[in-house]
Amino acid sequence: MPTIVFVSPKGGVGKTTAALLLANQLAMAYDVTLIDADPNRPIRAWSAGGHAPSRLSVVSDVDEENIIDRIEAAAEKTPIVIVDLEGTAAKIVVLAVSQADLAVIPIQGSQLDAEQASRAIKVIKQREKMTGRALPYAVLLTRTNPVIRTRTMSHIQQGLIEAGIPxxxxxxxxxxxxxxxxxxxxxLQSIDPREVANLDKAQANVEEYAAEIVRGLAAVSGAQKSGVKVA
Ligand SMILES: Nc1ncnc2c1ncn2[C@@H]1O[C@H](COP(=O)(O)OP(=O)(O)O)[C@@H](O)[C@H]1O
Ligand SMILES: [Mg+2]
Structure with missing residues (x-):
């Protein structure tokens, strides 16, 4: 507890990136398990580089047969479990979502589309029907331009908010x-700043992102204890 799943309406939106950045950042303060449930195993390939932080465990021997067991086992071992998934249609996604305490739906800001978000939200609502338990979730806008905010982007973001999508x-x-x-x-923490531009800004962005997730988790667990339904 808690388990955070990354569910995305389609590939290439920055889901694996967002999951890995969060896992590395939280592993500075907590023991974290990152479950790589994408059959392409991008996180396993990353950790094979041998630079994963000491408090981060990567689990990649997962399929739809064992995903629930893997999440349960991880949740017993580490206080934070993060699951990176493939596209929304697969059964493994539904199974992982059934175990989650928080779902993050990354959407690429440049091609933001409420339609995409609603497909991921459908999986979340389905789980609510299956388990009778609400699953708090939020859309994460990814790959946005740090300097310019386009009018289209603001417009669509407003659309999501008006549709009641967090x-x-x-x-x-x-x-x-x-x-x-x-x-x-x-x-990110061990990259040489001489090798990559704006590393400090990227680091600040990730810290802010992880802090917002931690606040979200605190709100969720507080609400669960008090019996209040979230989202
Ligand atoms: N915030 C970001 N900034 C720069 N590049 C990004 C960002 N997020 C994702 N990418 C790049 O976009 C591509 C797809 O990202 P990925 O995280 O693998 O998406 P997904 O898991 O949704 O398929 C990768 O090449 C990745 O490096
Ligand atoms: Mg991915």
Whole structure:
């Protein structure tokens, strides 16, 4: 407890990046398990670089047969479990969502589309029917321009909010440093600032993002204890 799942309406929106950045940041303060449930195993490939933080365990021997067991086992071992998933249609996604305490729906800011978010939310609502338990969730806008906010972007973001879809205040900007995490197979924290532009800004962005997730988790667990229904 808690388990955070990353559910995305489609591939390439920055889901694996967002999951890995969060896991590395939280592993500075907590023991974290990151479950790589994407059959392409991008996180296993990353951790094979040998630079994963000591408090981060990566689990990648997962499939739809064992995902629930893997999440349960991880939740017994570490206080935080993060699950990176493939596209929303797969059964493994539904199973992982059934175990979650918080779902993050990354959506690429540049091609933001409420339609996409609603497909991911459908999986969440389905789980609510299955388990009778609400699952708090929020959309995370990813790969946004740190300098310019386009009118289209503001407009669509407003649309999501008006549709009652929770949107995280923090956005993950489009940063070379976030790509470098994968190409160097290192956590952001150990990348040499001489090698990548704006590493400090990327780091500040991730800290803000992780802090918002931690606040969200605190709100969720407080609400669960008090019996209040969230989202
Ligand atoms: N915030 C970001 N800044 C820069 N590049 C990003 C960012 N998020 C994702 N990318 C790049 O976009 C591509 C797809 O990202 P990925 O995290 O693998 O998406 P998904 O898991 O949704 O398929 C990768 O090449 C990744 O490096
Ligand atoms: Mg991915």
């Amino acid at each position: 949107v995280m205040q923090t956005e993950l900007h489009d940063r070379e440093a976030f790509r470098a995490v994968f190409s160097f197979r290192q956590p």
